[in-house]
Amino acid sequence: MSEPILTLSDVTVAFDALKAVDGVSLTVPRGQRRAIIGPNGAGKTTLFNAIAGAHPPTSGKIRFNGHDVSRLPPHRRAQLGISRTFQITNLFPTLSVQDNMMLALRGLKPKKFSLFGSPDPDDNEAVRIAAALNAARIAGRAEIIVKEMSYGEQRQLEIAIALVTTPTMLLLDEPAAGLSPSERSMIAEVIRSLDPAITVILIEHDMDLALGLVDYVTCMFEGRVLVEEPPEGIRRNAKVREVYLGKPRHA
């Protein structure tokens, strides 16, 4: 069996006295679809920030694809192949979809410093942008200004931006938050048809959506891992029900 792509050992992220993530150990095999679920405040997004580098862990180790990334800044982790989307849409609203993709693609390339170069993408860039837009099901929308797109399309663009750098691991932070049911099923379709070689970790509140997409689920509660199981087990797990719905009370 090959080495897991992501290993967290005893990762803690503390904000002063508050341990938002408290001693989490986690192993994700290559190519797996993994969901991280848990009630509000369980530490899911903080854990994402620890993995992507926005908030490096206070203690513990993170290994990604054979590298110790525990202390690397976000852009170095991005270079190694970690890509993420944000819970709150964060795009370039007055630029076209194409320009959004170009900025995403060139963030780690020296071409971003070309002061008087041509604005057009070169052939390689054009191919990668087309592939990412296609994967996110917004091919043909390249010329649209982002603020004129629907919210659902903007979420799809978030995913396209994360994909255009051809990551080996994709972190999706509530990709379907705030979407209508039909937009949700579109996002689910996009995630389901991602290249199987990409490891996907997603945070999602919509259990039906999340459980239908993944191979394995980690449920967090108060900064710790509560249960790790395949989706079928999670549906029936009493502990998971308890943290979501509260302890059953008997009269």
Place this chain on the structure above:
Amino acid sequence: MTQPVSKNSILAGMTGRALVIAGLVVIVAACLPMVLSSYQVGLATEVLIFGVLAMSIDILAGFAGRTSLGHGAIFGVSTYVVVYATGQAGLSLWTGFALGVLAATAVASVFALLAVRTSGVYFLLLTLALGMIVWGVCLRWTQVTGGENGMRADVRPAILMSHSAFYWAVLTGAVIVSFAMWRFVRSPFGLTLRGIRDSESRMRSLGYNVPLHLFIGFTVSGIFAGVAGGLYAMFNNFVSPSTVALAQSVEGVLMMIAGGVGTLFGAFVGAAAIIVLENIVSSYTERWLMVLGITFVLIMIFAPEGIIGKLRAITSRKAR
């Protein structure tokens, strides 16, 4: 729909229609000395010079979302250096001009170092304060700058003595510099400035060093302001602290706003509107500043996107 002229040429991305319009504008501008009086040709020259200054401010304001109130000082430093180099130091015009642009670039990079970590009103105030320092130095350092009396020098070479010849020289310079600025804002680097304007946090997470990009953007904009300042030295053959004063920066910003923030070439329209207004109205009344003020209020109410911005909005509405 208009198609790009050719994908990989130096004009990449310029539509055929835009190319025709640009060509026509330059031809008309080149013909002006044949119909205008020499006084009016002088005004037209001034419009071109201040248009370049306003354009250099637009690089930051319209594309990076940072309005500078220090560009008049950067412009004026170049004017001072060119006048000093060709007069007091007795250097050739070319050397003096190069030194002027270099000095402006150096001053801009110092401004940039201090200002790039700020935005909004803090950026405005910081650049304003830095400009005031330059003004103070020019006023007080009398041995070099001549203090309040300023300095005079015959900067303009004999060949450019006539109003028309000098106008054509400035027009050539303005066309080259405008083209360079147009290329700059559309380049991959220019796109990063627009990205910073839209979302700094996203730029950071994509791996961009935001302050570094703003530093480079500010410095390059300073080069262009320096070119305008050098041309102004040739135009005026004289420099005094009013050239680096806050009023100069404010005028540049107002020209840019009148033309349209983020339209780049609108800078020339704004410069023309303000300079013509100043000169025409001031020949009728001493209260020309009041007329200028009212004009600004009207522009802000009826065309907050500027003259060119408004025209663009109208033509695109018609096209629909």
